[in-house]
Amino acid sequence: MSDRMVRDAASPNAGPSGGEGHSEAGGGSGAFRGTAAQSSVAGGSATQQPSGRSSIRRRLLLLCLVALAFLSGLMLLEMRESARVGANNAYDRVLLGSALAISDRVLVVDGALEVDIPFVAFEMLTSTAEDRVFYEIYTQDGAFLTGYDDLPDPPRRLLQSLLRQDQENIFYDAVYKGEKIRVALVSRFIAAPDFSTRYFVKVSETTLAREQLIASMVQEAVLRQMTLVLVAGALFWFGIGWGLKPLSRLKEALQRRSPDDLRPIEHKVPGEVQHLVDGINDLMARLESSITAMRSFTSNAAHQLRTPLSVIRTQTELALQSSQQDTPEGRQGAGQSDLDKRLRYLVQATDQSTRLVNQLLSLATATNGRSGDLERERLDLRDLASEVTGAFVPRALERSIDLGLENCDQPCPVQVNSPLIVEALGNLLDNALNYCPAGSRVTVRLHSGENGITLEVEDNGPGLAPELRGKVFERFERTGQTDSVGCGLGLPIVQEIMSRHGGQVTLHEAPGGGCLFRLTLDRAADDAIPEETVSGGGEAGQD
Template identity: 35%
Template sequence: MPAPALSWPRHWLAGDRRRSLRRRLLLFLLLPLMMLLVAGAAVTYLGALAYSNRIHDRNLVDSAMALAQLLNQRPAGEKLTAQARFLLEYDPDGRNYFSIRSMRHGITTGSDDLAPSDHPPQLDRGAVLYDTRFFDRKIRVAALVMPNRYEPSDLLTVSVAETLEDRRRRAREILLLAIPTQTVLILAMFALVWFGVNHGLRELQPLTERLARREHDLAPITDADVPEEVQPLTRTIDGLFGRLRSMLNLQERFIADAAHQLRTPLAGLRVHADRLQRPQTPEETADAIGQIQRLVERASRSTSQLLALTRAQSTQVHDLADQTIDLATLIPELVGLRVQEAIAAGIDLGYEGLSQPIWMHGSPTQLQELLDNLIDNGLRYAGRGSMVTVRLSQAAGEILLSVEDNGPGVPSAYLSQLGERFFRVPGGGGDGSGLGLAIAQRIAEYHGAALRYHSGSEGGLVVELRFPAHPAEPA
């Protein structure tokens, strides 16, 4: 029988894939707390060792002074008894040593191998403490100098030493007493952190519930109940909602504009299609087909204009101003592309500009769309036999681009309405869609250009754009 396959709870696996803010916060806080426990233990041990050293040093000095007092009280020539030596050397937690060194006679009593200090004590200056090694053991020594009462010209150095085991043992005992207390404190702090993190994350619950109740509402979510630390996130979401609202509004406007522009051509197509279904003379059939072709062309142009307007409305400034363009080279090329069309329409299309480079930031594709719409407006409404002139100049840190015709022009009462969507001057003729100048207006705005309309010197219309110039020619 095959062994059962191991299976893990799905929420465990999901938890491995997802990043939990609660888990990250707790880990970021738990690890420093554990390091704090270790550091606290080390500090506690060092502090306990320093305290133990201070106490033992004091006792060691007292023992040296007691031995010196004992030497002053013993009769002349009498040596230390065995019991006295035992008491001086006995230590239940380690080992004690002592020596009495005469300046004239050397070691008189005690351990011969107890090394003197590199800085020997002075008479009436108290005891000196120092560390040395006695065979393979590290010891602590307290030494003091006293006069030899039996030889006035001689000095005695009294030294008492002990091993360090007892000092370390006392420090470890203090550490073992402190660790449980520190552990309890750390656990209590961790429990408080756990509670604080969970309680703090619950502050997001009103925002979560408010978002869960929304369906199509894209209003800003930043409100008074949003914590200050979360507001950068909510402001970013509000910005995203704002861009989404703009896109939806743009979509709705496109649908409304398309319905507005295509309603008439589609209705006309239906009428002429019905005409073709009835018996017709060849002339009537040809007329219906011609009408259908014109309506199809109008619908196609309206669709192209709507798409161009949508692109102009949705393009961001940083998407447009990503190239350095020489307008003195670009504009003549774009005008040249429309010459054959102007000749076919019976219009004289010309260009006047400078020979030196004129630099600016912008999008060549969008600038071509802008200029095509301005030239198309002149070709469509100036009338056969008229002139359309494109001019380019630079002055006072600005670039001036203008398109002027000598056609019938636009009455001054309607100049302020030029550039509005679907606006056509009453009685102006032509079969335009009323979107060309609106497209030019949007592209000019995104390039930071000021666009205005005024009457020309010969009575036609002048469309003038002022672009900010590039500060310097690129390398």
């Protein structure tokens, strides 16, 4: 297989296989190979909204409903009292008419009082509630004339008012034989030539009819209040929602932004929340300044480190060569062997440091700026895949790894930043060649579909354990491997690049074992290349 070089097998039967390769986050031969689980990382995925938090809309609605319920309760209490007063006034007039009718039939006969109770006096008290009627007639000195002699007496205050003739009649509530009654008391003075006295007429009835009337009026009032509260609640709900529309539009505008879009918010909002927007804008400005300073420091530090690292490596190699040349034959002892070993370790450490610096530069380039600021060009991904794969052929031959390309027989137009895509594919190939043993097979495969362009890097290496797949895209994560040249930045760089392009990178298990990394990009439109820079992922950052 090692003499296969680059397979440009643009066969229509070459379909996508399931699973992909290695990672800088990995390490040695068994770093990134798994069996069943699949790990997927989408570039630029939307942040899920946190659940279980209080809502301004619900809080305002609850406050309004509580206030309405409290006011409705007060109104119902006032309504019940008004209904009681109204019912008593209506029934008291009838009760008083009955008492007056009886009092008019009290006569003096042969020096004594006689009562001829008219039938109409009780007829007017009949009701559908079947209330019971009681009466009593007695004189001022306590002589009982007729009726029920055990009817409750009125309160002393009312009785004194009646005796002072401040009132001609009084009404009061009492309990008689376990039932609530309403009593009308009428006082009259009768005089004859040989006899004069004051007499009292009590007429009472149970309060069943009154209570039914009051309950009916209160029930109707409760229904009206409940209807009012429900209608007001619905109006409040939609009204508050309408009032909060600017905040909803602000939220949607922020959600459309990419994570690296820290432009000030210029969305129109109500004056009550303008101070909040001003605070967010101030935070974004400070955050962007901090991120810019950090990226600038990383880039500058990486640039400054490249030169001394190159000098150290060169000087170390020269020292190693000089040590081997200056040592006479047969005199190379244990000390000299130890010195050579240390110099080789120094070369290896310098190479790893140089690789780290280069990847820090790549990461700074991949994360610098917003998706909308990314300069893109229209190209056929087949040409780029062939060029990058061909550049890795010498290294694959050196490691006895079969590197091939299964290109697509259809155009694969994409609108991308070419250096970044070259970096992403190069990192995947570098990762595969680093962690696959000699005799392995690494394949670059390209597919063109209606939903986009898919670029795959597959190998049949030892694979990645399922529990480690979720960590491969974390920065500086090497999943416990310490014996490799990786520094844990290759796959995070690929993820950042795909995120800026609005695409995604996913990790799968290859059909024959090993790993398969799949890059997905949007297909470019068939029209001409636009004059202005095309923004990836839509107008994500507009307010």
